[in-house]
Amino acid sequence: MKINHSLPLEYGTHQNQINILGFWIFLGAEIMLFATLFAGYFTLVNRTGNGPTGTEIFDITPVLLETMILLTSSFTIGLGIHAMRLGSQKAMQVFFAITLLLGLGFLSLEVYEFIHYVHIGAGLQTSAFTAALLNTLGTHGAHVTFGVFWGLFIIFQLKTRGLTPETANKSFIFSLYWHFLDVVWIFIFSFIYLKGMI
Amino acid sequence: MDIFERFAVPHPSPAIYVSMVAIGLTVIAIIAGLTYFKKWGYLWREWLSTVDHKRIGIMYLISALLMLFRGGADAIMMRAQLAIPENKMLDAQHYNEIFTTHGTVMIIFMAMPFIMAFMNYIVPLQIGARDVAFPRLNALSFWLFFMGAMLLNISFVIGGSPDAGWTSYFPLANNEFSESVGTNYYMFALQISGMGTLMTGINMITTILKMRAPGMTLMKMPMFTWSSLVANIIIVFAFPVLTVALIMGTMDRLFATNFFTSTNGGMDMLWANFFWVWGHPEVYILVLPAFGIYSEIISTFSGRNLYGYKSMVGSMVIISLLSFLVWTHHFFTMGQGALTNSIFSITTMAIAVPTGVKIFNWLFTLWKGKIIITTPMLYSLLFIPIFTIGGVTGVMLGMSAADYQYHNTMFLVAHFHMVIIPGVVFAMLAGFHYYWPKMFGFILNEKIGKWTAWIISMSTLLAFMPMFFSGLDGQARRMYTYSESTGYGIWNMLSFIGAIGLAIGFILIVYNVYYSTRYASRDISSDPWDARSLEWATPSPVPEYNFAIVPNVKSVDVLWEAKYNNHILFPGKYENIHMPNNSGIPFILGCIFFAWGFSFVFGMWIPAISTTIGIFVCMGHRSLEKDHGHYISVKEIEETETKLRGA
Ligand code: HEM
Ligand SMILES: [Cu+2]
Numbered sequence: 001m002k003i004n005h006s007l008p009l010e011y012g013t014h015q016n017q018i019n020i021l022g023f024w025i026f027l028g029a030e031i032m033l034f035a036t037l038f039a040g041y042f043t044l045v046n047r048t049g050n051g052p053t054g055t056e057i058f059d060i061t062p063v064l065l066e067t068m069i070l071l072t073s074s075f076t077i078g079l080g081i082h083a084m085r086l087g088s089q090k091a092m093q094v095f096f097a098i099t100l101l102l103g104l105g106f107l108s109l110e111v112y113e114f115i116h117y118v119h120i121g122a123g124l125q126t127s128a129f130t131a132a133l134l135n136t137l138g139t140h141g142a143h144v145t146f147g148v149f150w151g152l153f154i155i156f157q158l159k160t161r162g163l164t165p166e167t168a169n170k171s172f173i174f175s176l177y178w179h180f181l182d183v184v185w186i187f188i189f190s191f192i193y194l195k196g197m198i
Numbered sequence: 199m200d201i202f203e204r205f206a207v208p209h210p211s212p213a214i215y216v217s218m219v220a221i222g223l224t225v226i227a228i229i230a231g232l233t234y235f236k237k238w239g240y241l242w243r244e245w246l247s248t249v250d251h252k253r254i255g256i257m258y259l260i261s262a263l264l265m266l267f268r269g270g271a272d273a274i275m276m277r278a279q280l281a282i283p284e285n286k287m288l289d290a291q292h293y294n295e296i297f298t299t300h301g302t303v304m305i306i307f308m309a310m311p312f313i314m315a316f317m318n319y320i321v322p323l324q325i326g327a328r329d330v331a332f333p334r335l336n337a338l339s340f341w342l343f344f345m346g347a348m349l350l351n352i353s354f355v356i357g358g359s360p361d362a363g364w365t366s367y368f369p370l371a372n373n374e375f376s377e378s379v380g381t382n383y384y385m386f387a388l389q390i391s392g393m394g395t396l397m398t399g400i401n402m403i404t405t406i407l408k409m410r411a412p413g414m415t416l417m418k419m420p421m422f423t424w425s426s427l428v429a430n431i432i433i434v435f436a437f438p439v440l441t442v443a444l445i446m447g448t449m450d451r452l453f454a455t456n457f458f459t460s461t462n463g464g465m466d467m468l469w470a471n472f473f474w475v476w477g478h479p480e481v482y483i484l485v486l487p488a489f490g491i492y493s494e495i496i497s498t499f500s501g502r503n504l505y506g507y508k509s510m511v512g513s514m515v516i517i518s519l520l521s522f523l524v525w526t527h528h529f530f531t532m533g534q535g536a537l538t539n540s541i542f543s544i545t546t547m548a549i550a551v552p553t554g555v556k557i558f559n560w561l562f563t564l565w566k567g568k569i570i571i572t573t574p575m576l577y578s579l580l581f582i583p584i585f586t587i588g589g590v591t592g593v594m595l596g597m598s599a600a601d602y603q604y605h606n607t608m609f610l611v612a613h614f615h616m617v618i619i620p621g622v623v624f625a626m627l628a629g630f631h632y633y634w635p636k637m638f639g640f641i642l643n644e645k646i647g648k649w650t651a652w653i654i655s656m657s658t659l660l661a662f663m664p665m666f667f668s669g670l671d672g673q674a675r676r677m678y679t680y681s682e683s684t685g686y687g688i689w690n691m692l693s694f695i696g697a698i699g700l701a702i703g704f705i706l707i708v709y710n711v712y713y714s715t716r717y718a719s720r721d722i723s724s725d726p727w728d729a730r731s732l733e734w735a736t737p738s739p740v741p742e743y744n745f746a747i748v749p750n751v752k753s754v755d756v757l758w759e760a761k762y763n764n765h766i767l768f769p770g771k772y773e774n775i776h777m778p779n780n781s782g783i784p785f786i787l788g789c790i791f792f793a794w795g796f797s798f799v800f801g802m803w804i805p806a807i808s809t810t811i812g813i814f815v816c817m818g819h820r821s822l823e824k825d826h827g828h829y830i831s832v833k834e835i836e837e838t839e840t841k842l843r844g845a
Binding site: 022025028033044124125128131132135139153154156157 | 331332396399400401403404407408409434435436437438439441442443445446449453454455456457459461462463464465468472475814818821822
């Protein structure tokens with residue numbers, strides 16, 4: 001394996017560069033996926049049938065908390081990558097672990113939120129609007145859940161294998177994924193919740 | 199008993215029982231044969247667990263041909279049913295199931311794997327690479343496609359086929375109007391194979407951007423590679439839309455949500471929009487690589503470089519952008535107002551311009567060339583006029599006001615078959631004959647090949663031209679019978695004869711493979727067509743590592759330069775070559791996905807959950823796996839090369 005030391009570790013081999021480019025293209029597809037979900041949501045947002053509207057069910061408190069937690073996690077994973085660049089594996093692992101914990105926190109709030117919706121009569125089957133809402137949020141939530149498991153596998157590999165071009169590459173790609181989820185959430189926060197509340 | 203009810207076919211017929219028996223016997227015969235000839239190990243090592251892009255390409259090719267016959271059988275049944283007025287051979291429900299499976303199989307499981315076959319086999323060779331960027335992902339893509347195809351194909355013997363058309367429009371496709379599990383099969387078969395396609399898209403783009411041989415700038419890439427690049431970019435942008443639409447459709451059917459219902463706010467037109475935002479670009483995903491193949495063949499057999507290389511590339515880029523802006527032309531009559539219709543009418547017609555540019559470029563290439571008519575070339579030459587008829591009728595359909603007359607008539611069916619058959623199927627058959635010697639080391643019989651090309655193209659005209667007339671007369675599409683007094687009888691009889699001709703043509707292709715395998719000379723060079731690009735610089739059969747020495751590229755037609763202008767194609771000496779290891783995981787994961795889809799189709803939640811876990815276990819295993827591939831030593835390379843090149 002030829003390692004180019006003039007580049008950051010995660011870019012150090014040809015295969016690493018290929019992986020990162022491939023992942024960016026995958027994110028392109030993910031953008032289309034969420035764009036389609038948003039398009040569907042905006043088409044159906046006023047089609048509430050006999051069910052409630054967004055103004056009636058949205059509650060700012062848990063959503064603000066979720067937003068803050070997720071934004072913080074995006075920051076901590078950034079710190080994790082920074083630690084990686086500095087070659088400090090310990091700090092990196094800690095930041096990754098914090099990120100995942102924040103992710104779990106976000107998820108538990110979201111689960112609570114979903115239960116609440118179902119409770120007040122805004123379940124999946126209520127109307128086209130609720131289906132589109134829960135589907136969009138749910139897809140994002142499923143991505144975060146997947147990310148938590150993925151992150152665990154990466155921390156495990158960092159622990160057992162140390163910081164190699166391979167683990168660095170995986171960690172970096174994971175951080176891209178995590179930032180992406182954060183960006184998607186910002187759109188959800190502004191265009192689903194904030195816009196829905198006024 | 200419960201089990202019989204659950205998996206029973208809702209509308210059985212003797213033909214279905216015969217098929218069940220036939221499928222059962224074939225499976226037994228295959229298992230017995232493999233055991234008797236002790237081929238299980240071979241099958242596993244060389245094929246099921248392979249990550250070699252060339253073998254994956256060949257597997258795609260075989261699947262595509264099998265599916266061509268599956269879809270073709272459906273086509274013959276439809277044409278036979280319509281051949282005479284008031285025919286009672288099939289009933290309405292059967293007809294629905296047959297046109298649905300025909301359309302789905304032909305587009306998703308025949309045309310797609312056909313282009314994937316060539317992309318997989320040719321692109322790495324054309325750019326001087328030793329493999330694709332993610333070999334294992336590539337194998338997974340294939341198995342996902344394959345399992346999706348199998349899932350759709352078992353529907354008619356277990357639980358019933360989809361019957362809402364390949365477009366699966368809601369509310370027709372919801373539980374109320376499509377009661378059997380058929381449409382569930384559709385949703386999951388397309389979802390699973392679609393994931394595979396998306397992965398191929400990512401894989402191919404990365405491969406083309408990152409793994410080109412030294413000297414091969416973007417504007418020195420062969421035209422087929424260019425067309426693949428553009429098609430894969432369209433894939434990455436279009437397929438996620440389908441994914442979302444399928445998820446929503448699945449939820450409506452399995453979990454009683456209201457995305458596309460007509461109550462509780464649901465909106466059936468949303469499906470139509472999503473479907474065609476994917477569906478129209480899909481047409482270009484298919485046809486651009488086909489155009490790429492024509493470009494290779496026409497330039498090879500005209501003995502000169504492709505006329506207007508830059509405009510070829512430019513027109514493809516423009517087509518790829520426009521392809522996302524025309525989807526509404528599929529439902530001009532469904533009430534979106536005159537302004538919207540006019541806009542989409544104009545964008546639709548605009549596509550004719552870059553397509554015309556391509557046609558003229560091919561004509562100019564021919565104009566100045568020294569033409570040699572081989573089978574691949576014959577297909578390419580026959581393609582031009584037939585495709586032009588299809589294209590012109592497309593512009594007719596694109597005029598939204600006029601479309602009120604032709605919409606959902608046989609005119610439309612005639613149009614798209616007249617573009618898709620010469621556009622895609624001819625190209626794939628041309629590619630099939632052209633690349634066959636590279637894949638298998640001998641040339642398919644030219645005499646049978648040319649006869650076949652004539653039979654197929656003339657039968658295409660006979661099968662589909664009459665539909666223009668019956669369509670203008672008002673014969674509706676997807677109509678299973680009609681009365682004598684309509685006067686459609688004669689047109690449909692002619693179409694039926696054409697369809698028989700097509701069937702004969704496709705059978706002749708199989709015969710040609712059989713005949714040539716037995717009798718063709720194996721003594722051909724690695725470059726039997728005197729071709730121009732890199733794939734022909736490899737020995738035939740192509741060794742695992744493709745190129746012993748990484749080629750040095752200086753122009754689009756590098757091989758030509760090397761042959762006739764003393765360009766040194768392979769500078770340097772042998773070095774160890776790094777190659778990926780085989781892996782069984784993609785195949786196993788594919789099987790789990792099959793079981794996953796099947797469980798969801800029938801709403802069996804325990805197997806559904808277990809297979810979901812199985813999928814994640816496989817992914818976790820992959821994440822932890824340490825597999826750095828292996829090296830092929832200089833000595834082995836020397837041995838292989840002397841054997842293959844005979845020097
Ligand atoms: C090989 C000879 C073929 C024949 C004789 C044939 C015949 C037919 C017929 C009779 C129909 C049904 C029209 C109706 O709905 O009443 C049909 C529909 C269709 N065909 Fe073909 N076809 C052929 C090949 C192909 C190929 C190669 C493709 C695509 C690559 C294709 C794609 C479709 C599609 C998408 C539909 C629409 C299905 C629907 O209505 O949902 N066909 N074809
Ligand atoms: Cu279209």
